[in-house]
Amino acid sequence: MKIRDEMFDIKRLREIDSNGLERWQPIFKAMFPLTHPDIATVFAEWQIALPRLNRESYTKEQFIGELIGPQPALHVVHVGKSRRVFHYLDCMAEFVGLFLDSISLQSFSLEHEDPSRILDGLRSLGLESRANTNYPNALKRALALSDVCLQRA
Numbered sequence: 001m002k003i004r005d006e007m008f009d010i011k012r013l014r015e016i017d018s019n020g021l022e023r024w025q026p027i028f029k030a031m032f033p034l035t036h037p038d039i040a041t042v043f044a045e046w047q048i049a050l051p052r053l054n055r056e057s058y059t060k061e062q063f064i065g066e067l068i069g070p071q072p073a074l075h076v077v078h079v080g081k082s083r084r085v086f087h088y089l090d091c092m093a094e095f096v097g098l099f100l101d102s103i104s105l106q107s108f109s110l111e112h113e114d115p116s117r118i119l120d121g122l123r124s125l126g127l128e129s130r131a132n133t134n135y136p137n138a139l140k141r142a143l144a145l146s147d148v149c150l151q152r153a
Contacts, residue, residue, distance in 0.1 A: 006032045020132045033057035089121045
């Protein structure tokens with residue numbers, strides 16, 4: 001889940017194939033302010049009991065401060081991101097630098113609806129033996145957290 005500008009976005013991991021490639025599906029997008037039904041959807045996805053809602057709607061700051069902040073299982077991570085997008089062997093490719101507090105992470109990804117094209121691209125770059133790690137898991141590991149809510153800085 002991430003917040004970028006005034007958009008709250010949830011994607012769900014749908015499958016991991018035998019090669020370790022992941023398929024993610026967007027399941028929820030909403031602009032702030034979030035309404036009660038929006039917030040109910042978010043907390044259901046987190047599998048956390050819906051807190052008492054004292055407002056008709058919540059701005060980004062209210063949502064983070066009043067609803068996420070008190071949840072011990074959740075942590076807000078302010079993320080800075082730089083990326084370069086290009087095409088490689090018919091795949092969409094991306095180099096990314098993430099900056100969170102004093103931690104810097106870098107990643108490379110290939111995307112295509114045909115997994116064999118991704119695998120061919122990884123092999124041609126000598127990256128086929130590298131672990132495929134998605135952003136949520138990489139951030140959890142880097143920050144030693146169980147769950148995170150991403151907010152782009």
